[in-house]
Amino acid sequence: MSDNQGLRLEAVHICLGERVLVALDAHVRRGETLTVMGPSGSGKSTLLAYLGGFLDPAFTASGRVIVDGIDLTRLQAEKRHAGILFQDPLLFPHLSVADNIAIAIPEDVHGRKQRRALAEAALDDAGLSDFGDRDPETLSGGQKARVALQRVLASRPRLLLLDEPFSKLDANLRDQTRQLVFDRARRAGLPVVLVTHDEDDARAAGGQVHKVDPA
Numbered sequence: 001m002s003d004n005q006g007l008r009l010e011a012v013h014i015c016l017g018e019r020v021l022v023a024l025d026a027h028v029r030r031g032e033t034l035t036v037m038g039p040s041g042s043g044k045s046t047l048l049a050y051l052g053g054f055l056d057p058a059f060t061a062s063g064r065v066i067v068d069g070i071d072l073t074r075l076q077a078e079k080r081h082a083g084i085l086f087q088d089p090l091l092f093p094h095l096s097v098a099d100n101i102a103i104a105i106p107e108d109v110h111g112r113k114q115r116r117a118l119a120e121a122a123l124d125d126a127g128l129s130d131f132g133d134r135d136p137e138t139l140s141g142g143q144k145a146r147v148a149l150q151r152v153l154a155s156r157p158r159l160l161l162l163d164e165p166f167s168k169l170d171a172n173l174r175d176q177t178r179q180l181v182f183d184r185a186r187r188a189g190l191p192v193v194l195v196t197h198d199e200d201d202a203r204a205a206g207g208q209v210h211k212v213d214p215a
């Protein structure tokens with residue numbers, strides 16, 4: 001794999017007024033995870049917002065974000081193709097489970113049938129074969145998390161940003177969901193940035209850990 005593959009963070013600095021929240025250089029190879037840890041208010045979610053291209057103007061930032069040799073730093077959020085999973089799966093309540101995934105599939109896949117078939121394959125991959133026509137509200141927390149993962153993968157992201165996506169799941173489900181997320185990210189060759197308070201998340205992710213200083 002050539003060296004420009006994966007995510008490169010070059011001299012990234014994110015400030016709130018005079019306060020430097022994040023100062024970071026990193027290379028996250030495809031399929032690997034950078035785990036960002038630190039106390040509440042230290043700037044972890046702000047880093048993800050910066051990477052995703054939706055940093056609040058209250059912050060100032062410098063440095064470069066490069067994925068597979070493409071400089072994303074000045075691109076608008078929708079052109080970055082960063083997939084994000086939050087604590088809450090945020091499924092669309094007015095769409096079926098399959099349509100929650102189908103809606104994320106890029107427009108170069110034409111035809112309702114073909115999009116539906118891809119969504120069904122994604123559901124199979126998550127062990128949710130018969131769930132396509134269900135209303136998302138009828139799913140358990142773990143099932144919703146798996147649909148959210150398949151939705152983000154269906155969008156064919158260049159990188160995956162994880163903002164404590166396992167923290168609301170109970171211990172057993174958390175283990176399974178972690179394994180699924182990291183396995184699928186590896187399979188898709190995505191560089192991952194994970195924000196968490198949980199040392200077990202960091203262990204499951206493997207890879208590098210960056211500790212953000214307390215506020």
Ligand SMILES: Nc1ncnc2c1ncn2[C@@H]1O[C@H](COP(=O)(O)OP(=O)(O)OP(=O)(O)O)[C@@H](O)[C@H]1O
Binds near residue numbers: 041044215
């Ligand atoms: N829009 C904003 N305007 C001004 N300050 C903000 C804004 N959003 C967040 N902050 C401040 O920036 C700092 C970093 O916030 P951030 O949400 O990144 O922390 P965090 O490490 O993700 O915390 P937590 O673990 O509680 O989610 C905090 O001091 C917060 O109060």
